[in-house]
Amino acid sequence: MLFRSYLSKLQWPGAYAVYDEMRRRDPTLRSVLNAVRLLSRQAVWTVEPGGDTDNDRAAAAFLASCLEDMSHTVSDFVDDVLTFLPFGWASAEIVYKRSPDGRIGWRKLSPRRQSTLARWEFDPEGGLQGWYQSAAPEYREVYLPIERLLHFVAERDGNNPEGLSLFESAYEPWYFVKNLQIISGIGWQRAFVGLPVFEYEERPSDADKATVAAIAKGRSEERRVGKECRTRWS
Numbered sequence: 526m527l528f529r530s531y532l533s534k535l536q537w538p539g540a541y542a543v544y545d546e547m548r549r550r551d552p553t554l555r556s557v558l559n560a561v562r563l564l565s566r567q568a569v570w571t572v573e574p575g576g577d578t579d580n581d582r583a584a585a586a587f588l589a590s591c592l593e594d595m596s597h598t599v600s601d602f603v604d605d606v607l608t609f610l611p612f613g614w615a616s617a618e619i620v621y622k623r624s625p626d627g628r629i630g631w632r633k634l635s636p637r638r639q640s641t642l643a644r645w646e647f648d649p650e651g652g653l654q655g656w657y658q659s660a661a662p663e664y665r666e667v668y669l670p671i672e673r674l675l676h677f678v679a680e681r682d683g684n685n686p687e688g689l690s691l692f693e694s695a696y697e698p699w700y701f702v703k704n705l706q707i708i709s710g711i712g713w714q715r716a717f718v719g720l721p722v723f724e725y726e727e728r729p730s731d732a733d734k735a736t737v738a739a740i741a742k743g744r745s746e747e748r749r750v751g752k753e754c755r756t757r758w759s
Contacts, residue, residue: 528687532696535693535696537687538639538642540690541639541642544611544613544690544692547696547699548611550703551699551703554611554699558610565604566603568603570599571589572586572588573585587628591631592631594624594631595631595632595633596633597634602636605636606636608636609679611690612679613679613680613687613688613689613691613693614639614676614687614688616636616656616669616674616677617634617636617674617675618634618669618673618674619673619675620632620633620634637658637674641660642656642657642658643656643657643658643659652684654670654671655669655670655673656668656669657669679691723737723741
């Protein structure tokens with residue numbers, strides 16, 4: 526199954542580089558993401574028993590202990606999940622461990638970076654079965670079955686596991702602003718710094734031309750122009 530964006534640059538897996546640049550380069554987008562992250566970290570995670578029996582309370586206590594006994598905090602896990610805002614989706618692999626009393630708990634809910642996506646795996650009916658990861662340093666494909674994953678999307682798009690990135694509709698204005706800033710900076714530089722321009726008083730030799738070209742490009746300050754020259758080129 527193949528999902529198409531309205532722009533080829535925003536199709537996975539190549540979309541990662543675009544969205545990653547947007548979230549790292551644009552201060553407004555970065556501020557919005559950081560505001561959401563800080564608000565999410567204020568949430569308090571609690572576990573309530575499903576009933577009033579001792580077994581219900583014991584099950585709730587065990588679940589709470591699993592959340593507290595991971596190699597990372599729940600807030601860190603939420604930070605990883607929130608990467609679905611710029612990228613459209615996020616996956617975490619459930620890694621288990623055996624506790625001293627023999628029960629099975631969670632070692633970690635380990636994020637699998639969107640940049641490592643190689644391809645999706647679907648069943649004949651179009652249901653997501655997992656995805657293949659290609660990560661450093663070996664860059665060999667490793668299959669991640671859906672039953673071992675927690676998969677999140679920012680906005681549903683049918684059964685598209687890539688979801689819809691919140692940055693997709695911001696790409697075009699971001700692209701134009703980025704390039705206009707570059708063009709504007711070049712214009713201001715030329716207006717206030719100026720460009721070196723040379724003019725010969727008499728016909729220059731090929732060696733004179735080469736020397737002036739080298740000086741103009743900043744590659745040689747040692748050689749001098751043989752013929753007298755002014756600061757303008759005719």
